[in-house]
Amino acid sequence: xxxxxxNSPSLSVQEGRISILNCDYTNSMFDYFLWYKKYPAEGPTxxxxxxxxxxxxxxxxxxxxxxxxxxxxxxHIVPSQPGDSAVYFCAASGFGNQFYFxxxxxxxxxx
Amino acid sequence: GAGVSxxxxxxVTEKGKYVELxxxxxxxxxxxxxxxxxxGQGPEFLIYFQGTGAADDSGLPNDRFFAVRPEGSVxxxxIQRTERGDSAVYLCASSPxxxxxxxxxxGEGSRLTVL
Numbered sequence: 001x002x003x004x005x006x007n008s009p010s011l012s013v014q015e016g017r018i019s020i021l022n023c024d025y026t027n028s029m030f031d032y033f034l035w036y037k038k039y040p041a042e043g044p045t046x047x048x049x050x051x052x053x054x055x056x057x058x059x060x061x062x063x064x065x066x067x068x069x070x071x072x073x074x075x076h077i078v079p080s081q082p083g084d085s086a087v088y089f090c091a092a093s094g095f096g097n098q099f100y101f102x103x104x105x106x107x108x109x110x111x
Numbered sequence: 112g113a114g115v116s117x118x119x120x121x122x123v124t125e126k127g128k129y130v131e132l133x134x135x136x137x138x139x140x141x142x143x144x145x146x147x148x149x150x151g152q153g154p155e156f157l158i159y160f161q162g163t164g165a166a167d168d169s170g171l172p173n174d175r176f177f178a179v180r181p182e183g184s185v186x187x188x189x190i191q192r193t194e195r196g197d198s199a200v201y202l203c204a205s206s207p208x209x210x211x212x213x214x215x216x217x218g219e220g221s222r223l224t225v226l
Contacts (some may be wrong), residue, residue, distance in 0.1 A: 098170070
């Protein structure tokens with residue numbers, strides 16, 4: 001049972017434009033959400049996080065939005081750069097000791 | 112280096128063999144996680160250590176899988192009687208603080224192929 005879902009396996013965006021990656025979750029007990037970025041043959045690296053007490057967190061070109069009522073979060077990257085091309089994983093935690101990951105969205109930023 | 116180190120980076124074995132995968136976490140990190148990532152999937156939780164003890168092993172798929180962390184630092188994931196379905200990238204991550212908050216620092220993974 002997939003508790004964290006990323007329904008878009010891939011996304012292509014022109015350099016300089018906004019990239020929007022989406023994530024949905026099913027468990028209302030989740031209270032902490034993270035985005036990870038993964039390049040081929042490397043482990044995931046932390047990008048940005050948000051606590052459920054907030055609805056927005058911004059770090060440079062990256063902003064995460066959380067809509068608790070819809071159980072939805074999104075990652076906005078603006079402006080997108082070719083180096084942002086990677087697989088992005090959404091993750092959630094809130095009970096037990098696990099982080100639950102989505103299946104990932106492969107972002108391609110076209111120069 | 113200062114990051115999470117995993118060895119071997121690649122392991123090819125035959126069905127039925129025994130495999131050990133090693134993880135050396137970031138120094139001082141008390142929390143250590145093992146995840147498994149199959150092709151086209153996200154990382155799937157296997158086991159979590161806080162110090163030397165396995166605080167949560169609910170993700171281990173069956174009793175062929177076992178992990179230890181005897182001195183609270185290096186951890187070894189052990190897989191007995193490997194099956195083709197065990198083929199995946201096994202990721203180790205460590206964290207300095209309390210679970211459920213903060214980021215996990217991942218290693219590059221050990222790619223296991225069972226023929």
